[in-house]
Amino acid sequence: MSQLLTHSRQDAFKTCRKKHYFSYELGIRQSEDAKPLRMGSAYHEALEVIGNGGDLSQATEAIYKYYDEHPNQYDQYEWEIERETVLRLLCGYVWRWENCHLTHVATEMSFNIPLLNPETGAASKVWDMAGKIDGIVTLEDGRLAVMEHKLLSEDLSSDSLLWKRLRIEHQISLYVVAARRLGYHVESVLYDVTCKPTIKPSQVAILDENGAKIVLDAHGDRVRTERGLYRQTGDTSKGYVLQQRPMTAEEWGEKLSADIAEKPEKYYARQEVPRLDQDLSEYEYELWDIQRTIREAQLNDRHYRTCNKNTCSFCSYFSICTNGWKAGDTLPDGFVQLQNLHPELTGETTNVNSNTTAETGIASTSPTA
Numbered sequence: 001m002s003q004l005l006t007h008s009r010q011d012a013f014k015t016c017r018k019k020h021y022f023s024y025e026l027g028i029r030q031s032e033d034a035k036p037l038r039m040g041s042a043y044h045e046a047l048e049v050i051g052n053g054g055d056l057s058q059a060t061e062a063i064y065k066y067y068d069e070h071p072n073q074y075d076q077y078e079w080e081i082e083r084e085t086v087l088r089l090l091c092g093y094v095w096r097w098e099n100c101h102l103t104h105v106a107t108e109m110s111f112n113i114p115l116l117n118p119e120t121g122a123a124s125k126v127w128d129m130a131g132k133i134d135g136i137v138t139l140e141d142g143r144l145a146v147m148e149h150k151l152l153s154e155d156l157s158s159d160s161l162l163w164k165r166l167r168i169e170h171q172i173s174l175y176v177v178a179a180r181r182l183g184y185h186v187e188s189v190l191y192d193v194t195c196k197p198t199i200k201p202s203q204v205a206i207l208d209e210n211g212a213k214i215v216l217d218a219h220g221d222r223v224r225t226e227r228g229l230y231r232q233t234g235d236t237s238k239g240y241v242l243q244q245r246p247m248t249a250e251e252w253g254e255k256l257s258a259d260i261a262e263k264p265e266k267y268y269a270r271q272e273v274p275r276l277d278q279d280l281s282e283y284e285y286e287l288w289d290i291q292r293t294i295r296e297a298q299l300n301d302r303h304y305r306t307c308n309k310n311t312c313s314f315c316s317y318f319s320i321c322t323n324g325w326k327a328g329d330t331l332p333d334g335f336v337q338l339q340n341l342h343p344e345l346t347g348e349t350t351n352v353n354s355n356t357t358a359e360t361g362i363a364s365t366s367p368t369a
């Protein structure tokens with residue numbers, strides 16, 4: 001059976017061969033999804049529901065289901081805040097793009113297709129190209145495009161680094177090449193980004209039964225004003241402390257929704273990212289070269305480290321890498337070894353909306369490439 005060359009795998013190899021070795025040769029992963037990964041997955045699941053023609057209530061249901069099982073070691077309050085964040089971002093997303101008329105042709109489209117030598121057209125005997133395209137859409141002007149959703153923490157303004165970086169990013173090239181090989185004659189990529197909030201849940205005043213704030217002095221007695229009313233503000237110089245509690249998840253959701261309504265452009269942006277045929281051709285040559293280099297590393301057991309602050313500081317394998325862990329040793333807590341190196345692709349089916357099959361004349365479960 002061929003090995004699968006995904007975008008993540010290439011990325012891991014190019015970042016650090018050792019990281020690729022841990023992740024894609026040994027199948028070692030963190031046992032709990034890290035928060036950014038979890039939020040991104042929950043958000044993607046909800047957008048998949050929308051892409052398949054579901055409504056907001058069905059999409060929010062998908063998020064509730066995703067967060068149904070609360071891991072014991074994770075703080076309950078933090079869990080609820082995280083879920084509320086994803087829910088409110090989704091509501092804002094639907095509101096933000098309600099007047100944008102895209103036709104969803106396919107959603108969450110997994111692919112596994114032969115990797116071709118760009119010189120000869122012959123298929124690799126070792127590797128297949130694999131991945132999952134978030135969607136294929138028909139744009140308002142009728143062109144077909146790959147749609148890529150991302151939940152990021154980046155500046156989305158039109159002149160930001162994000163959009164410049166995407167002009168040279170490989171994931172998009174891979175998806176355009178794959179979509180065309182699957183028979184979708186895509187002409188563009190619609191990059192659809194949601195930004196995570198930079199605001200946070202705050203403290204709110206505790207109210208008494210009459211709705212008044214509670215301010216206590218150093219003795220724990222309630223402070224009154226000169227007119228005999230309950231004081232409503234703290235004063236550290238006098239030792240008056242306003243009694244507060246953390247926001248509930250619902251209150252946090254209201255705060256976030258208000259910020260989204262005020263500054264939607266900070267949270268949501270879409271841009272077309274062009275890919276020229278020349279870009280795609282260069283990418284296919286690069287891909288062929290990368291598979292050869294990975295194969296050499298495998299055959300010669302050469303999994304060098306790329307050790308610097310730009311790689312190690314963000315690496316989930318830092319602890320086992322720096323502690324001299326080696327294959328065969330017992331894995332420390334927090335890690336598992338997977339049999340399936342690409343769980344994100346497994347069990348996924350291609351959904352093709354009925355209206356689209358007519359448009360494209362293909363079913364993505366039966367690749368025409």
Ligand code: SF4
Nearest residue numbers: 016019305312315321
């Ligand atoms: S900690 Fe650094 S050297 Fe080790 S696998 Fe990660 S990136 Fe590579």
